[in-house]
Amino acid sequence: MDQQEIFTRFSPDRTNLLAILHALQDNHPQNYLTEESLRAAASYSGVNLSWVYGVAGYYSMFSLEPRGRYIIRVCNSPVCNMMGSAGLIEALGSVLGIGAGETTPDGLFTLEEAECLGICDVAPAMMVNRRVYGNLTRKSLESVLKEFRMMQNERK
Amino acid sequence: MIREKRIILRNSGVIDPGSIAEYINAGGYKGLSMALAGTPGKVVEEVVASGLRGRGGAGFPTGTKKQAAAGKDAGTIRYVVCNADEGEPGTFKDKAIMETNPHLLIEGMIIAAYGIDSERGYIYIRGEYYDSINRLQNAISQAYDRGYLGTDILGSGFSFDLEIKPGAGSYLCGEELTMLESLEGKRGYPRIKPPFPAEKGLWGKPTLVNNVETLANLPGIIEHGSAWFRSSGTESTPGTKIFSVCGDVRNPGCYEVDAGVILDDLINDLAGGTRNGKPWKAVLLGGAAGTFVPYSCNDLSLCYERLKERCATLGSGAVIVVGSGRKLIPLMQSILRFFRHESCGKCVPCRIGTTYIHERSLEMPGAGHDPRISILEEMVNHARQMATSSLCPLGQSPILPLETLQRHFSESIATE
Secondary structure, eight states: OOHHHHHTTSOSOGGGHHHHHHHHHHHSTTOSOOHHHHHHHHHHHTSOHHHHHHHHHHSTTOOSSOOOSEEEEEEOSHHHHHTTHHHHHHHHHHHHTOOTTOBOTTSOEEEEEESOOSOGGGOSOEEETTEEEOSOOHHHHHHHHHHHHHHHHHHO | OOOOOOSTTTTTTTSOTTOHHHHHHTTTTHHHHHHHHSOHHHHHHHHHHHTOBOSSSSOOBHHHHHHHHHHSSTTSOOEEEEEEOOOSTTOOHHHHHHHHOHHHHHHHHHHHHHHHTOSEEEEEEOTTOHHHHHHHHHHHHHHHHTTSSBSSGGGSSOOBEEEEEEOOSOGGGGSHHHHHHHHTTSOOOOOOSSSOTTTSOGGGSOEEEEEHHHHHTHHHHHHHOHHHHHTSBOSSSBSEEEEEEEESBSSOEEEEEETTOBHHHIIIIISOSBTTSSOOSEEEETSTTSEEEEGGGTTOBOSHHHHHHTTOOOTTSEEEEEOTTOOSHHHHHHHHHHHHHHOOSSSHHHHHHHHHHHHHHHHTTTSOHHHHHHHHHHHHHHHHHHHHHOSSHHHHSTHHHHHHHHHHHHHHHHHO
């Protein structure tokens, strides 16, 4: 989608700044906020670039670096941690060949550690983009990855 | 054997959360019609009489907040903000309300707005709650179509507009003043209080900030009256409370019961008991910013007065059960890592303190019996200093789990 089209969905009111940044980020195939998009958001919202940069840098859902098409957020908060999330992050890291905060060379997956995602009833849990996966085991992790790889192949 | 008492969650799993018609058929929006038929003062009066206390964690009397927000500067713009930034580890009850009964929250917000004469409200939902955002967005559009939102609601002359604002991943934004900063498009840094939001909130205007579960209680209070509401729960904590039970239990989930429920009944009768069938070792009540209780407290009544007597907290209603075989040091480290990650860095004691106590906790496993005890003591002292010198609840929180760990589990920590 064209950037200008995104702005037309929001009034230039500062209460919309986070929503605008979400929309700009979601619109980028690499799931991040480019300098150009920060500048556009600043001028649209009537604040300085430094203001928008400060906001984008503060919130953990925003990224100023390119990321993968699929963002894997593994919850590592106390409840998920108790139920074994550290092992899952390790397992994911070794399957994907990356550490937390990194992106696979094919640009498909970014692995992130997240704070409580509010799905503690199915801990250990994670989200891949907008989808929630719970009661994870090493085995179920692999089938989730497979599902996304297949989706990617179909896109091609 | 206790059973659930579903009032807030009565429609959950029963009606289609995507259908306003089903909500109305189940008696929905009746509380709103009744509120609009009376005066705003009557709404506030009824909420005060109900004794409802905030369900977000602090337990502040909701009626008092309303009176404060309604009383300031007649004729000025005022806002209602719903705190749906549910981020306390172990807490997932607001999500259950938003995803299974979204219209109840909307109805509660309109009633709250009518009570304080507000024309504009926001629901600040954490950005990761995609399903909650979608469900509520759909419900808001339906409410506009049916005339429950917008101008001249149900012909009453009262107008109210409601919008969703997503957060973007910050635990701290669940603190009411920080949330208002975030709503104003800023970094989530806490404000100095007072002034409280009821005096100077969003854009400096009087603002009523209430948690999802709190607002979801209003339709019932208006429809059935404060006496009916007080027939559930206890004297100090009237009404029902949704507990999110998780950790080492067979059936983790949200359970709505009379406030004042006995801890062990909640765990055994509703959550299916512990996974290994043995008595639990500890329960962390209220999430990371909560308190540990030992098994000798299994008869605790989960309401404000009884918990306070025994130095425990209700918090958001998180009940994290730690089974008999589990070690407490890794859990403590995980809690401290969480605070370290979420500290915003504005106050020096919190910024440095959360990092320091986390680092110290990492040294614990390699230390012997006595050194572990002294590390724990040092951490508690640091956390106490942070509690007295930090601006917002984040820096004031690590003392809660640490002090209760020291009080009840020193020996376990020294020997595990």
